[in-house]
Amino acid sequence: MSIQHTVIFRLNHSLDSPQAAAFFADARALLSSIPGVQQFTIQRQVSEKSDLTHQLSMVFADESAYLAYNEHPTHVAFVANRWLPEVAEFQEYDFTEVEGD
Numbered sequence: 001m002s003i004q005h006t007v008i009f010r011l012n013h014s015l016d017s018p019q020a021a022a023f024f025a026d027a028r029a030l031l032s033s034i035p036g037v038q039q040f041t042i043q044r045q046v047s048e049k050s051d052l053t054h055q056l057s058m059v060f061a062d063e064s065a066y067l068a069y070n071e072h073p074t075h076v077a078f079v080a081n082r083w084l085p086e087v088a089e090f091q092e093y094d095f096t097e098v099e100g101d
Contacts, residue, residue, distance in 0.1 A: 003094055012085075027082070036061065042055070
């Protein structure tokens with residue numbers, strides 16, 4: 001069963017800053033290059049109901065692909081070097097499809 005991994009977040013940088021642009025470019029280049037990552041997207045929040053401003057989303061074919069992503073050195077380095085210093089707040093959600101009877 002596939003897993004859609006989503007992280008909704010707000011950066012420490014202003015949205016139109018060079019630092020924000022570099023963060024998004026690096027996230028796209030690095031995270032989408034990890035084996036098993038499918039349908040990688042970065043989206044901007046348009047509702048005023050949340051102060052979290054962006055979403056990273058990707059799909060994995062199954063739990064083993066998702067676990068391999070979490071442990072992949074590129075992901076681990078991105079979290080340590082970019083995510084932790086540059087993200088002010090986040091929520092993480094992982095979804096699988098609801099099976100019908």
